Amino acid sequence: MxxxxxxxxxxxxxxxxxxxxxxxxxxxxxxxxxxxxxxxxxxxxxxxxxxxxxxxxxxxxxxxxxxxxxxxxxxxxxxxxxxxxxxxxxxxxxxxxxxxxxxxxxxxxxxxxxxxxxxxxxxxxxxxxxxxxxxIAWPDPGKSKESKIQFLSVRFAEPLWLSKMFLENYGFKKTEEIFRFFLKPRPVTVRFSCRFSNEQLREILLKMKRANNGTIVMKPSPLLHYAMNLYHTDNITYLPGFDEGAFMVQDVSSMLVTEVAGLKKGDTVIDVCAAPGGKSLHAADVLKDTGKVISRDISENKCIIIRENVMRMGLNNVVVEDYDAEKHDPSLENKADVLYCDLPCSGLGIIGRKPDIKMNTDLNSIMNLQTMQRKILSSVWNYVKPGGTLIYSTCTMTKQENQENYKWILENLPFEAVSIEDRLPNQMKTIDTVGAGYIQLIPGEFDTDGFFIAKFRRKENS
Structure with missing residues (x-):
């Protein structure tokens, strides 16, 4: 019954x-x-x-x-x-x-x-x-800053402080576009593993098309050939290919971290704040069972999730460790060819996927996050070998957590910025800052989440 x-x-x-x-x-x-x-x-x-x-x-x-x-x-x-x-x-x-x-x-x-x-x-x-x-008597944007903030807040359900911040940083028209994107239904984006042959992936895709009574719509990403946007999905874990490790849920903006890193076979990659493991597993996938990925997070529960994904994806070059990134680990000094610092952040770039974020964040917490981010960077920077690469990234859009930290790294740590123009999809190469080694993705601009990625090289004599 x-x-x-x-x-x-x-x-x-x-x-x-x-x-x-x-x-x-x-x-x-x-x-x-x-x-x-x-x-x-x-x-x-x-x-x-x-x-x-x-x-x-x-x-x-x-x-x-x-x-x-x-x-x-x-x-x-x-x-x-x-x-x-x-x-x-x-x-x-x-x-x-x-x-x-x-x-x-x-x-x-x-x-x-x-x-x-x-x-x-x-x-x-x-x-x-x-x-x-x-x-309904909706607020009028009017001409004053205050009326525009009130309009943006009410019409797009964003807190007043966030409406004010975005208005000041992006202007009224761009803020409207961003807030509309946040409210737009989003697909589930997946990254297909390069361990599978084209023939195997074609077979999995055919099975996926028949799943959920044929209601799933699949659209390839225009930015990365191995990314796919899925619409009208139910429980992603029931899809053909999931148990076999053919794909992992990950936004294209997050995938760009490994694209920008430019990994080579045999590299040692250290990911200090890794959960749920998308970037670590992407790196391990690209290395094709060579090298080593040390994937760390402060929470044992989060590490369990990473290990589950590692096992499901069938990766043999990942070591998952429970470790607090704020505490320096002498055993890792000069070990990383590439260091991923995708640090805890306010998450304002992914409000469209996690609307609860806007209820949990305020200006004070953003400043506290910047302090923590710099503490972690100070703790882990010398895990990078001289001549090695540091990737700093967040899924947010505040200057405090992004551009200001980019400048702080250059002024306080022995690193130089590296152009990322040759590592980006063609559509993004015209962004002004790519030559300076960083990119701030605006939500919706490339149909991706908001994201910040910066690339640095450790100076040889440091």
């Missing part, structure tokens, strides 16, 4: 779990979907879209609810606020859900969680939003 579930109740449980902490955890969505893995793909997609969309659009949803509720949001019971957010999200952003269904299901859910006395309140607010959704 099939188990009956209420998708909206599961989404509410996810929001409740996420709301228990001051720090939003996207893992709550993954844990819930794993728990309900017996559901059909369509049901899981509905739960994921509703839960993540409600979190992603929270600022906008609260703005709208505030216009139609006499009770201030701060005075609402958390479960009722979550139900109102979910209902408003369905009304404004889910065309597949009739407004009447969004309202009625919200009222039923209110009763199920024992708030029967508030059914009329939930019904009234959501029906009012439904009737007047084309008349």
């Amino acid at each position: 099939a188990r009956e579930v209420n998708e909206r109740r599961i989404a509410l449980d996810i929001l409740t779990e996420m709301g228990k902490s001051d720090s939003y955890q996207k893992s709550a969505v993954k844990l819930a979907l794993n728990k309900y893995d017996f559901l059909e793909a369509k049901q899981k997609a509905f739960i994921k879209y509703l839960a993540e969309g409600t979190i992603e659009r929270q600022i906008t949803l609260d703005y709208v609810i505030g216009q139609f509720s006499k009770t201030p949001i701060k005075k609402m019971a958390k479960p009722i606020l979550y139900i109102l957010r979910m209902g408003t999200f369905q009304i404004l952003y889910m065309d597949s859900v009739p407004d009447s269904a969004a309202v009625n299901e919200a009222v039923k859910l209110t009763a199920k969680i024992h708030f029967v006395g508030l059914k009329g309140f939930v019904n009234g607010v959501l029906r009012n939003i439904s009737r007047n959704k084309d008349e």
Whole structure:
């Protein structure tokens, strides 16, 4: 007998779990979907879209609810606020859900969680939003900086401080483009292993096309020949080729780290902050069972994930170690031909994939991250052999974590910048800074995440 579930109740449980902490955890969505893995793909997609969309659009949803509720949001019971957010999200952003269904299901859910006395309140607010959704008084960008910040924040559900930072760094038009990209549904991007022959990969691709009842759409990346964008996927671990290690989930921007590094067979690569291991495994794949990749992370749980990926991908030249990058390891001095410093960062370049990031970050934490990044760089720089390569990268877009750290490395460590023009896809070679040895990818500009990559060579006499 099939188990009956209420998708909206599961989404509410996810929001409740996420709301228990001051720090939003996207893992709550993954844990819930794993728990309900017996559901059909369509049901899981509905739960994921509703839960993540409600979190992603929270600022906008609260703005709208505030216009139609006499009770201030701060005075609402958390479960009722979550139900109102979910209902408003369905009304404004889910065309597949009739407004009447969004309202009625919200009222039923209110009763199920024992708030029967508030059914009329939930019904009234959501029906009012439904009737007047084309008349919502959105902020006007106007001419002042303050009005533009308010407009960007409300329309694209970004915090005021982030809207202000992006407006100052990129201007109004470019910030609008970036924020629109963050809200755009993104494919799952995978990197195919070069251990597989073209014939083997063709066979895997044919099987993938037939997976999920033939609903998967596959589009090759225009930037890297071994990257593929997958649309309408369910659980990626069920796809043909996953268990065999034919591919790993990784954005093209992340793949560019190994492209820029320019690895040679026999190289020793040290990755000091490696989890979940995408760059380490990419390096090991390119080395084709030669050389050695030392893949480290501070957390044993993260190292377990890296080891699982190493085993699945069938790589024999990777050593995974639990180690704190802030602590210098004398045994690694002068051992690395290439050192990967893809350091913990604010993650502002990947908000489109992890919308909870914008709820977890602020200006103070960015400055603290810069301090930690420089501490790690000071600890690990001499793992690089004289003449060897240091790759510094982040998945963010702040000058403090990127351009300022680039200058800091040149001014405080014995390294010189190396042009990366010859290591980039043709579409990126015209970016002004590639000759100076770094690139700041803007989200959406090449249909990739926001990312920063800089390449340095250790001076021979250092």
